[in-house]
Amino acid sequence: MSVLAESNGAMTIENPLTAAHLPRYTPWATLLLALLVSGVGFGILAASAGATFNIAGAVVVGLIVYLLVIWLISRRVEGSRRAIDRVMTALVATAFIIALLPLISVAFTTIVNGLPRFDLKFFSSSMRNVVGAGGGAIHAIDGTLLITLAATIISVPIGLLTAIYLVEYGKGPLKRGITFLVDVMTGIPSIVAGLFAFALFSLITGNAGIRFGIGAAVALSVLMIPVVVRSSEEMLKLVPNELREASYALGVPKWLTIVKVVLPTSVAGIVTGVMLAIARVIGETAPLLIIAGFTTSVNTNLFQDRMMTLPVFVFDQYMNQGRDVQAYIDRAWAGALTLILIVALLNIVARVIAKYFSPKTGR
Amino acid sequence: MSSAPADSRIKAPQRPGDRIFSTSTVVAGSLILVVLAAVAIFLVVQSLPALGAGKADLKGGANNFFEYVAPIIFGTVWAAAIALVIAVPISLGIALFISHYAPRRLARALGYIIDLLAAVPSVVFGLWGITVLAPAVQPIYSGLADLMPWFPLFAGPVSGTGRTVLTVAIVLAVMILPIITALSREIFLQTPVLHEEAALALGATRWEMIRIAVLPFGRPGIVSAAMLGLGRALGETMVVAMVLSPSFVISFALLQSQNPTTAAANIALNFPEAHDVGINVLIGTGLVLFIITLAVNMLARWIVDRRKEFSGAN
Numbered sequence: 001m002s003v004l005a006e007s008n009g010a011m012t013i014e015n016p017l018t019a020a021h022l023p024r025y026t027p028w029a030t031l032l033l034a035l036l037v038s039g040v041g042f043g044i045l046a047a048s049a050g051a052t053f054n055i056a057g058a059v060v061v062g063l064i065v066y067l068l069v070i071w072l073i074s075r076r077v078e079g080s081r082r083a084i085d086r087v088m089t090a091l092v093a094t095a096f097i098i099a100l101l102p103l104i105s106v107a108f109t110t111i112v113n114g115l116p117r118f119d120l121k122f123f124s125s126s127m128r129n130v131v132g133a134g135g136g137a138i139h140a141i142d143g144t145l146l147i148t149l150a151a152t153i154i155s156v157p158i159g160l161l162t163a164i165y166l167v168e169y170g171k172g173p174l175k176r177g178i179t180f181l182v183d184v185m186t187g188i189p190s191i192v193a194g195l196f197a198f199a200l201f202s203l204i205t206g207n208a209g210i211r212f213g214i215g216a217a218v219a220l221s222v223l224m225i226p227v228v229v230r231s232s233e234e235m236l237k238l239v240p241n242e243l244r245e246a247s248y249a250l251g252v253p254k255w256l257t258i259v260k261v262v263l264p265t266s267v268a269g270i271v272t273g274v275m276l277a278i279a280r281v282i283g284e285t286a287p288l289l290i291i292a293g294f295t296t297s298v299n300t301n302l303f304q305d306r307m308m309t310l311p312v313f314v315f316d317q318y319m320n321q322g323r324d325v326q327a328y329i330d331r332a333w334a335g336a337l338t339l340i341l342i343v344a345l346l347n348i349v350a351r352v353i354a355k356y357f358s359p360k361t362g363r
Numbered sequence: 364m365s366s367a368p369a370d371s372r373i374k375a376p377q378r379p380g381d382r383i384f385s386t387s388t389v390v391a392g393s394l395i396l397v398v399l400a401a402v403a404i405f406l407v408v409q410s411l412p413a414l415g416a417g418k419a420d421l422k423g424g425a426n427n428f429f430e431y432v433a434p435i436i437f438g439t440v441w442a443a444a445i446a447l448v449i450a451v452p453i454s455l456g457i458a459l460f461i462s463h464y465a466p467r468r469l470a471r472a473l474g475y476i477i478d479l480l481a482a483v484p485s486v487v488f489g490l491w492g493i494t495v496l497a498p499a500v501q502p503i504y505s506g507l508a509d510l511m512p513w514f515p516l517f518a519g520p521v522s523g524t525g526r527t528v529l530t531v532a533i534v535l536a537v538m539i540l541p542i543i544t545a546l547s548r549e550i551f552l553q554t555p556v557l558h559e560e561a562a563l564a565l566g567a568t569r570w571e572m573i574r575i576a577v578l579p580f581g582r583p584g585i586v587s588a589a590m591l592g593l594g595r596a597l598g599e600t601m602v603v604a605m606v607l608s609p610s611f612v613i614s615f616a617l618l619q620s621q622n623p624t625t626a627a628a629n630i631a632l633n634f635p636e637a638h639d640v641g642i643n644v645l646i647g648t649g650l651v652l653f654i655i656t657l658a659v660n661m662l663a664r665w666i667v668d669r670r671k672e673f674s675g676a677n
Binding site: 056081082084085088089091092093094095096098099100102103105106109110113157158159160161162164165166168169170174177178180181182183184185186187188189190191192193195196198199200202203208209222225226229253254255256258259279280282283284285286289290293294311314315318319332333336339340343344347 | 380381384385387388389391392393394395396398401402405408409453455456459460461464465473479480482484485486488489490491493494495499537540568569570571573591594595597598599604605627634635638639645646652653656657660664668
């Protein structure tokens with residue numbers, strides 16, 4: 001192949017616009033060859049040393065060989081500018097593939113490690129009086145659902161009304177200030193939100209070691225409100241002004257216009273945004289660790305006593321392993337799998353709602 | 364027009380419903396300001412006692428609160444900075460791939476795939492970091508230390524488990540990839556098409572077009588995207604708490620088993636057992652973390668907003 005390239009390169013042409021081009025298959029052929037050579041090299045190395053074949057090493061070396069070879073060939077035939085262009089194309093594509101690796105790896109390991117304990121018992125029993133194998137996460141699932149529900153009930157009205165203010169009423173410095181602070185609020189570390197809820201409630205109740213579910217809901221709301229505001233604001237902005245004007249022209253007051261015309265038009269998008277916001281906070285661990293605490297039994301009272309949640313369950317099972325280590329690790333992974341499935345489900349439902357229930361734009 | 368008196372614009376009658384509704388939206392909006400202020404105030408109030416904490420209340424043999432916080436802040440910034448160094452080039456590559464290299468029809472789907480990374484809960488990333496990543500990178504670490512023992516960052520002895528600050532930084536980098544990618548992708552897509560076409564018409568290759576048209580246009584956006592990513596990395600808790608076995612040291616070595624802890628992880632690990640002044644000390648660390656992330660985020664947003672005004676894109 002490199003012979004072919006050199007025979008092309010032999011015809012030196014001065015005009016850069018009509019300079020020689022490598023045939024279209026060259027990059028792919030070079031890549032294949034480079035990977036093959038590196039694979040054979042690593043194979044021989046592995047065979048001689050008696051070690052297992054190192055796939056990752058072979059791919060990395062193959063890629064480096066490819067970058068070098070394509071640069072040399074292209075430089076020879078097409079000039080240095082095109083050579084750099086080809087190398088950059090390869091690097092940019094590599095960056096994308098590098099990002100896919102952890103995603104695939106996380107999904108794969110969670111499924112493989114989570115399935116052994118992903119059984120009925122996991123979803124029907126708690127960890128009460130369980131040492132070693134057995135037990136389940138029903139107490140954690142209950143807690144997660146209750147706390148997230150409470151957080152949603154707190155955040156959605158506040159977030160939605162704020163979005164309505166920003167789009168329909170707001171003007172001047174207050175609007176600009178709120179917009180800026182909502183953006184800043186999206187960056188609050190989750191653990192700080194947990195500390196805030198703790199500081200707030202321990203001052204109010206005078207209990208220096210306070211742990212309860214509603215505090216966790218407040219902490220999650222701090223994280224959730226800005227997301228709800230952002231997404232609802234975008235959706236309200238999409239409502240065409242003609243609809244509002246038509247409503248005003250019929251003599252409908254502004255607030256009824258918003259409630260009866262603007263909100264129904266954008267409801268699908270708002271629901272999607274809320275679902276995505278829930279998906280974002282349901283996996284939060286740090287604030288729950290601080291204000292909801294650990295427990296091994298079911299507690300469905302948000303206003304009293306510690307409450308277990310699924311992310312904290314995963315953390316606790318992994319970090320505080322008992323004598324039967326494998327049982328704890330299996331439970332942790334099963335919890336992780338459950339959590340990922342919940343998040344995935346929320347995401348899918350949100351996308352489906354966005355796709356099928358959104359108002360048809362244009363005709 | 365001329366028949367209407369100068370300043371008698373017709374005003375819609377204010378019905379009670381209007382008043383109630385508009386007031387409630389204003390209240391909800393102002394609540395955001397109140398919450399942010401409350402976060403600051405309650406953290407400050409609760410962390411004041413920490414200033415009086417003595418040697419007995421502080422871990423790591425520190426004499427006062429500031430001595431205690433210093434290594435933690437160092438660890439926080441250090442881990443986040445390495446994560447940023449890893450994440451920014453890769454994110455820019457992905458963003459360019461999606462915006463300028465991938466086929467148009469695929470671009471949207473590829474964007475969704477990268478967004479999936481943002482949906483994985485942090486505790487799962489923590490498990491993954493310990494179980495998969497740490498054992499996988501440990502041989503590489505040994506190799507690096509053997510190859511370049513003179514390089515201070517790679518100084519030995521190498522951790523046998525691979526659970527080092529570099530592993531943490533890699534996981535953090537994976538976690539902040541989606542946000543940096545998403546923001547810089549949006550910015551690259553805003554590059555005026557005329558600039559790009561002009562570059563191509565002058566005979567630029569695709570990379571040269573990106574270098575002279577896309578990247579200069581997007582530079583402020585890239586900076587702010589990176590800073591928002593930094594904000595995320597600074598506040599990320601669970602990965603650090605799970606992967607590292609913390610110690611209170613200031614050390615630049617990446618591969619050793621003794622690693623500096625981060626503010627968020629330190630709080631998460633010690634809070635369940637903390638009592639009395641210990642709680643105030645941890646809240647104080649949280650306050651410092653809050654201030655750092657707030658400053659980083661505000662700076663990033665300020666850069667974005669400043670740019671919004673003179674970019675023709677919107």
